[in-house]
Amino acid sequence: MKIVITAGGTREKIDAVRFITNRSTGKMGYAIAEAAAAPGRRVVLISAPTALAAPAGVEFIAVESAAEMAEAVRREAVDARLVIMAAAVADYRPKTVMPGKFKKREGNWVLELERTEDILASLGQSRHPGQVLVGFAAETDDLLANAAGKLERKNLDWIAANDVSRREIGFGSDNNAITLLGRGGRKVELGFGSKRELAEKLLQTVLPRD
Numbered sequence: 001m002k003i004v005i006t007a008g009g010t011r012e013k014i015d016a017v018r019f020i021t022n023r024s025t026g027k028m029g030y031a032i033a034e035a036a037a038a039p040g041r042r043v044v045l046i047s048a049p050t051a052l053a054a055p056a057g058v059e060f061i062a063v064e065s066a067a068e069m070a071e072a073v074r075r076e077a078v079d080a081r082l083v084i085m086a087a088a089v090a091d092y093r094p095k096t097v098m099p100g101k102f103k104k105r106e107g108n109w110v111l112e113l114e115r116t117e118d119i120l121a122s123l124g125q126s127r128h129p130g131q132v133l134v135g136f137a138a139e140t141d142d143l144l145a146n147a148a149g150k151l152e153r154k155n156l157d158w159i160a161a162n163d164v165s166r167r168e169i170g171f172g173s174d175n176n177a178i179t180l181l182g183r184g185g186r187k188v189e190l191g192f193g194s195k196r197e198l199a200e201k202l203l204q205t206v207l208p209r210d
Helices: 027-036 066-077 119-126 143-153 195-206
Strands: 002-007 042-047 059-062 082-085 092-094 113-115 132-139 158-163 175-182 187-194
Touching: 002 027, 002 066, 027 042, 027 195, 042 066, 066 082, 066 119, 082 119, 082 195, 119 132, 132 143, 132 195, 143 158, 143 175, 158 195, 175 195, 187 195
Parallel strands: 002 042, 002 082, 042 059, 082 132, 132 158
Antiparallel strands: 092 113, 158 175, 175 187
């Protein structure tokens, strides 16, 4: 069985030395990749920059931007049985990347941003029959409502909802609390625990049985 997992926060270049990113550390995605690595499984981890070492027993693909991640995911998801999109992919990027380093000058610097590709929605539209697609909803308010909307809009099988506004389970924490929402109104409370523990529970729920 081939499993594709994404992790980390993408970086979108502003100029030669600056970029836009987010607070994702990749810990949840790496924990899932580590838990998924087992005989009979081919695990591919597609990661934006993190400070983490690639888990043993997985194929590692390093990317930086949302566009690079989209390209890698499209390539690797073609024959994957399970895809888990745990990465925090930028929704916007600078429309123009400055050559060299932009120098400080008088007045404000206004950046125009443009949308990046919605990788998860693209996967939901193009996936092959039998493929299981899992997304993540990192929210700061209306957690379950926002997650349920994302599940429906993006044609997912499961979505892992987590509240990143809480310090003890937010970005950078070793712990998390996840509620899994699935098609047909399914709801599975994974509860609070270490990200490694929750990775095991998540896989027990979403792994294809056939």
